[in-house]
Amino acid sequence: MFTPRQRPALKAADLLQAADQCVKCGLCLPHCPTYRLSRDEGDSPRGRIALIQALARGELEADDVRRPLGRCLLCRNCERACPSGVRYARLLDAARGLPGVAVPAPRWLARLPYRSGLRRLLACYGASRLRPLVRRLGGARLRRLDALLPATPAAAAPWGVRHHPRRPDGTRVGLFLGCATQVTEAGALRAAITVLKRLGAEVVIPPGQGCCGAMHQHNGDAHRALEMARRNRRAFGAQPLDAVIGIASGCLLQLLEPPDGAAPDAPPREICRYLNASPSLDRLSLAPLGQRVALHAPCSERALPGPGGESERLLRRIPGIRLLRLGGEDCCGGAGTHLLNQRQLAETLRQPLLDTLAGEAVGILATTNSGCAIHLREGIRARGLDIEVVHPVELIARQLRGGEG
Ligand code: SF4
Ligand code: SF4
Incomplete structure (x- = not known):
């Protein structure tokens, strides 16, 4: 079993x-x-x-x-x-994984440097003169990929290896960065470091980590997914950690379910679940938030072990927050590489969510999965809506009273 x-x-x-x-x-x-x-x-x-x-x-x-x-x-x-x-x-x-069954991913997608360097590559692209050229003259696929990237990709400043809290409580956690997540959700990763430190945890970012391998696994390449799982286990297993924290629920699911079923040294934990279970969470002082926030529950978040609803529980700690639950059990259509190679299906599934957002007075959309975030962000931009897409931990970090931990 x-x-x-x-x-x-x-x-x-x-x-x-x-x-x-x-x-x-x-x-x-x-x-x-x-x-x-x-x-x-x-x-x-x-x-x-x-x-x-x-x-x-x-x-x-x-x-x-x-x-x-x-x-x-x-x-x-x-x-x-x-x-x-x-x-x-x-x-x-x-x-x-059987021969010829997987829909082949675009060749350039398979060649991206998932182990390391993807963030540097995309940050360089974002700052280069190539980007405006791609937007004007690139083929449909290239322009589509460009539209999925942040308007200003995060600069490729190093993440640092250790982040020490002002008041350590003896907890040490690893932070899983992911591959594209480092570029598209860099703000959420920085927010995770801030909140974890404020709770007293030392945050370690092992440099040898890489992509979680979910995209490869779901496209039938279990061999490559296994290589990636082993690499991450080696990186995070090099020192004692209480947990490996991930902000992207899709990556977390893959870390929890590696192709070989091997248990990592430290348990992978999704950040909202980890924070909600922290005995120090009650000590956080959060400023009220006046804006209405739509909350999207990605399929990968619902598939994580446990009763669910953790991102909502976390956000409800913000005084005055008004939440609008978005989409029920409906997939937004992002679904890994679907947003690239099943575009029509991905957009059709996204449409009802965008219609709801367009009809509601919402300034922020929170979601825990980076793939959903980039898919929804692109749709919101294309529709001309003025809605910021963030991770729940970013909202917590923004409302923290008393500055950096
Ligand atoms: S619920 Fe669906 S997958 Fe499960 S036994 Fe019935 S038909 Fe098969
Ligand atoms: S519910 Fe449908 S789309 Fe979702 S995993 Fe099952 S078969 Fe696939």
């Missing part, structure tokens, strides 16, 4: 056995965003499982299943609804 924290990749021969746990009851169908859009059985969890079974039995070819399996968002709504305990995400990752 696999627990959520143990997720060895399925071998092709095990696919049928895992897929056979599905009794085809259909209870997951109303919860599946792609099925709700198209009403096509091939766009449903039950239909996708049937396709995987046919593929494993040799009745279908990779070409026959690539599109329906590629459209799955891996939102895991179906897993939560399934009474038979089908481990759908693991099944789909394994199926996408």
Whole structure:
């Protein structure tokens, strides 16, 4: 039996056995965003499982299943609804790992320096003369990628290796930076350091860490995802830590469920959960916030172990905050690489969220996943809305009374 924290990749021969746990009851169908859009059985969890079974039995070819399996968002709504305990995400990752099944990611995307250097590369690009040229003369794909980047990418100043609090409480945590998150959510990472220090924790940023590997895992490259998991375990395992803190719920889910199921030395913890559980949190003095804040719950945040609602619990500590919950269990469409290679689907799923935001007097949108943040930010900008997209920990850091910890 696999627990959520143990997720060895399925071998092709095990696919049928895992897929056979599905009794085809259909209870997951109303919860599946792609099925709700198209009403096509091939766009449903039950239909996708049937396709995987046919593929494993040799009745279908990779070409026959690539599109329906590629459209799955891996939102895991179906897993939560399934009474038979089908481990759908693991099944789909394994199926996408079979030859020819994964929708090929753009070649340039596979070549980016995920281990290190991506932040430097993007910061240089943001400050260079190339950017205005790309915006004016670049191809549609390049312009699309440019639109997903922050208007002014963070300067590639080093993160530092150790951040000491003014009043240490003996806790030492590692901070997971991620790859693109360092560029798109640099403010949230700085805010995490500020809040953790204020609580008394020493924050360590091991330089050897890299990408979490989620994108590779979900695109069928379990081998590369495993390399990345091992690299991060080595980086964070080099010294004793009480926890490894992540701000992006999607990366955190991957750190919790590495392809080989190996347990890291220090437990990965999502920042909102970690802060809510901290005995020192009551000591934080927060200034009131007058603005109305929309709160988006990413699929990856809902898939984390525990009862959920942690980002809302954290934000409700801010006096006077008025929250608008956005989207229920609907995926925003970002879904890893979907925002790049399933663009129409990604935009269709995002539309209702943008419509809600456009109709509400909201100045800030908070979300815990960096992929959702860049997807929503781009839509908000394109729609001409004046809404800032932030991580909940950024709001906490901004409202802290008494300056830096
Ligand atoms: S993971 Fe989400 S999109 Fe994929 S089949 Fe399940 S509910 Fe549908
Ligand atoms: S995945 Fe679960 S809920 Fe969906 S059809 Fe199969 S058994 Fe039923």
